[in-house]
Amino acid sequence: MDTSVANNPHDRLSLTLAEDLLAVNTLIRERMSSEHAPRIPEVTAHLVEAGGKRLRPMLTLATARLCGYEGPYHVHLAATVEFIHTATLLHDDVVDESRQRRGRPTANLLWDNKSSVLVGDYLFARSFQLMVETGSLRVLDILSNAAATIAEGEVLQLTAAQNLATDESIYLKVVRGKTAALFSAATEVGGVIAGAPEAQVKALFDYGDALGIAFQIADDLLDYSGDAKATGKNVGDDFRERKLTLPVIKAVAQATPEERKFWERTIEKGHQNEDDLETALTIMAKYGTLEATRADATAWADKARAALALVPADPIRDMLEDLLDYVVSRIS
Template identity: 70%
Template sequence: MGMNENVAKPLDQLLELLADDMNAVGTLLSERMSSRHAPRIPQVTAHLIGAGGKRLRPLLTVAAARLFDYQGTHHQLLAATVEFIHTATLLHDDVVDESKQRRNRPTANLLWDNKSSVLVGDYLFSRSFQLMVETDNMRVMSILANASATIAEGEVLQLTAAQDLATNEDIYLQVVRGKTAALFSAATEVGAVIAGASEEQIKALFDYGDALGIAFQIVDDLLDYTGASETIGKNTGDDFRERKLTLPVIKAVAKSDEAERAFWTRTIEKGDQRDGDLDEAMRIMNRHAALEDARKDALAWSARARAALEALPQSQLRDMLSDLADFVTARVA
């Protein structure tokens, strides 16, 4: 399940089409992550923001606004807001997960320390609220404030559900909607709102972002077991070593026999992991077609994202967003 090199990259096409907007967003990020009194803030932030990410979430905000020929600049403020929220959550996540690598680079908490990562993350959250307030639009502020709370709630839920074999697919979906899809859907929704789209169109873009975010996370969870480290930007099998009950494992646990369930209890619930356990986990998942079933789920969510766009007027940009939903799952196609 590797990257399909024959699939065109709509993400790059979107970045090219919306280059002026994204350059303006980049300038905003550079300006607003500065600090006169605490130089460590731009150091830590630049390390993560400059790590080569595609800035997918702010790109979605810009694209959603441009779908309706929006000519203002508030969508750029909102796109920067979304990226700061995302970066803040990554800084906090790496501390919680004790991660050592992200995007093929050492994590900020490893290069500096946990305190710096947490406090700089807090600073970026504060900056994000300053940015959104500048739009003077109460509805977008409400959407992004609610998304921030939902993200935090999803992360806390994951803490309690991650090592509990009773965690099922419904709980997993609730976690994913919180920690990942909430920001995707908020990103597309605020773009539509600031552009003055109709309620039907705003709902369509919310649904698109929600489904795209879920597909994105399922693919990410799959690649943790099937992708090469240099491709996924972290070590293969990290989720297993961190005892995370992601969708492939949840599906395997549901079909496991008594001996296999004892394996999951030892490795995931009790944290007693030994040499060869990752290989055994892969064997069990393959035996029960858990990876393939998770892949089918990702494709189904991608299809839902594409279907949501049908409520929007036909345009090149809409087609690119539809292709983006395919591209997200092309990594496991």
């Protein structure tokens, strides 16, 4: 076995769940087909088969397996989670006017905005069909709430992203919406479909919630301190796109009047010069906001670890714990 595979917790989990993941991929391909609109599978396949990590559906498969589930519906739920995720990516790329995702041109660039929005809608509809097939009203409740929370988080981000009044509590609401809601739903439904005790279901929800928040904070930090080759993003992309993420929010909270004017010009008004990113990094270094953001990500990973301790010991539990180390190791 390739040692890089053996040492990466995501890949170890993928190997452990290989049979289930194959079933999920088969179901996804079946359900993204369309008799009347061939563009639907074209657009969907471009994103679904672009080499994404399938982390969210893996969380559903892993938690169902962890809780001893032996039925077929964890596959339906994992496919549901992936469809919801893919639908939101299609919509996000239109909203953000993105031109690249996972190192490839976005669907809205290759086709058009209308196709991306409508295919995203189709995938949401397909996801609800898959949920219903499980016969569990509770699962339907959890995943439909997550879909609503994701949309709510995206709308909140529209108003918060370039507003210097956005504080850490609003940032957390955005992150809970756009990222953590699907992580926590993915882990929670695994426990629910397995009929796990309520304390375990709650622990799995808490794990997914904290993992999702740690994951997003780490991503936001990597935008200012990551290796472009490793992350697939250029350092400072969020700054150039005027996104008010945690490292900047922490700097704005401590800004002198002169620094506040800088943030108003670059983030709120979008008037940026070539050397502004360097200035932004200098201000963040002055207040240690990158280190403070790293500490926040680590704290959320620790919360996820504490939640996982309430679930019975199992090799899959160990892999879910290792995922936390992996998220934090990206930023250490």
